[in-house]
Amino acid sequence: MPIRDTDLIQAWTQVLTLSQLKPGQSVTVLTSDNTHPQTLRCAITAASLMGANVCRLDLPPVNGEKALSRDPLAYLGTTPLTGNPPAIAALKASDLVLDLMTLLFSPEQHEILSTGTKILLAMEPPEILARLVPTEADYRRVQAGVKLLQGKRVMRVTSAAGTDLHLPLGEYPITAEYGFVDQPGRWDHWPSGFVFTWPNEGAAHGRIVLNKGDVLLPQKSMVTEPITLTVDKGYVTRIEGGLDAELLREYIDSFADPEAYAISHIGWGLQKRAYWSTLGLYDREATIGMDARAVSGNFLFSLGPNNEAGGSRTTACHIDIPMRRCNVFVDDLQVVADGQVVESLMQEAEVTHAR
Numbered sequence: 059m060p061i062r063d064t065d066l067i068q069a070w071t072q073v074l075t076l077s078q079l080k081p082g083q084s085v086t087v088l089t090s091d092n093t094h095p096q097t098l099r100c101a102i103t104a105a106s107l108m109g110a111n112v113c114r115l116d117l118p119p120v121n122g123e124k125a126l127s128r129d130p131l132a133y134l135g136t137t138p139l140t141g142n143p144p145a146i147a148a149l150k151a152s153d154l155v156l157d158l159m160t161l162l163f164s165p166e167q168h169e170i171l172s173t174g175t176k177i178l179l180a181m182e183p184p185e186i187l188a189r190l191v192p193t194e195a196d197y198r199r200v201q202a203g204v205k206l207l208q209g210k211r212v213m214r215v216t217s218a219a220g221t222d223l224h225l226p227l228g229e230y231p232i233t234a235e236y237g238f239v240d241q242p243g244r245w246d247h248w249p250s251g252f253v254f255t256w257p258n259e260g261a262a263h264g265r266i267v268l269n270k271g272d273v274l275l276p277q278k279s280m281v282t283e284p285i286t287l288t289v290d291k292g293y294v295t296r297i298e299g300g301l302d303a304e305l306l307r308e309y310i311d312s313f314a315d316p317e318a319y320a321i322s323h324i325g326w327g328l329q330k331r332a333y334w335s336t337l338g339l340y341d342r343e344a345t346i347g348m349d350a351r352a353v354s355g356n357f358l359f360s361l362g363p364n365n366e367a368g369g370s371r372t373t374a375c376h377i378d379i380p381m382r383r384c385n386v387f388v389d390d391l392q393v394v395a396d397g398q399v400v401e402s403l404m405q406e407a408e409v410t411h412a413r
């Protein structure tokens with residue numbers, strides 16, 4: 059159902075306030091052909107009412123002819139900023155970039171963040187943004203997740219469906235996605251609410267059994283029959299099953315890049331206002347599937363690049379796979395039990411993260 063501009067302006071005001079936007083700061087709204095017009099006008103209105111100097115940078119889309127879908131994450135690599143120094147300079151000179159285009163997984167994004175500019179990505183339709191508008195409580199819950207992951211040596215994931223995955227940890231940082239940008243040089247994505255890291259290079263091994271109801275993104279489809287992924291030395295080496303497995307294999311193979319089979323980020327969802335069921339309620343082009351990525355108690359893993367974490371792997375293919383009904387252990391501590399966050403651990407950890 060559509061929402062009123064006033065509601066979305068209020069939501070933007072909340073996000074910008076949590077992002078510590080101050081009068082006189084420069085906000086650049088980065089847009090392209092896929093930008094939602096209501097999100098754009100409400101972002102500009104909210105930032106202007108808060109006293110920011112607001113400008114808009116609109117860039118033509120790229121890679122559409124290479125991608126197999128219109129999803130903004132369907133093909134990574136070059137972006138409209140590649141080889142575009144004036145546009146990069148404008149973003150570097152801004153205190154805050156509101157990314158309504160999708161700059162994720164690009165060297166240009168790193169370059170801009172390194173100057174202290176904050177970047178907040180927002181692509182979901184207005185009513186999803188409004189439902190999942192971040193709060194201080196979301197921040198505390200995600201930081202509690204970070205605390206549980208800190209210093210751990212291995213993540214292990216099991217499920218009644220047959221998943222038994224070993225993910226040695228320690229080489230890569232922990233990332234907290236809570237939906238606003240409260241530190242200089244911080245990137246985040248509204249909506250969010252999850253914690254993740256990356257397995258040590260070449261170390262992930264075991265078996266993943268995707269079961270009925272698990273979600274493939276950017277396919278934005280639910281698996282209808284089991285798909286078994288064999289993982290060895292950090293890569294998926296076999297994809298077995300029926301038609302769903304065949305289609306997944308075909309999609310990845312279309313990129314003709316062995317790096318597309320690497321295990322990328324791994325973590326679990328913490329957002330209680332996100333739902334599994336919303337994916338089935340939207341046209342595929344209307345959403346990028348953040349509900350499934352963030353829903354409390356999922357195990358979210360992905361295939362593809364690790365350059366976001368400081369690794370050297372870049373590949374145009376990136377698939378996020380939120381899984382239901384998994385058990386997630388960090389060292390010997392169980393943090394997700396049969397698809398539910400172990401809430402007693404969270405309450406304990408949240409108390410120490412009040413600010």
Ligand code: FE
Nearest residue numbers: 323360377378
């Ligand atoms: Fe991802």
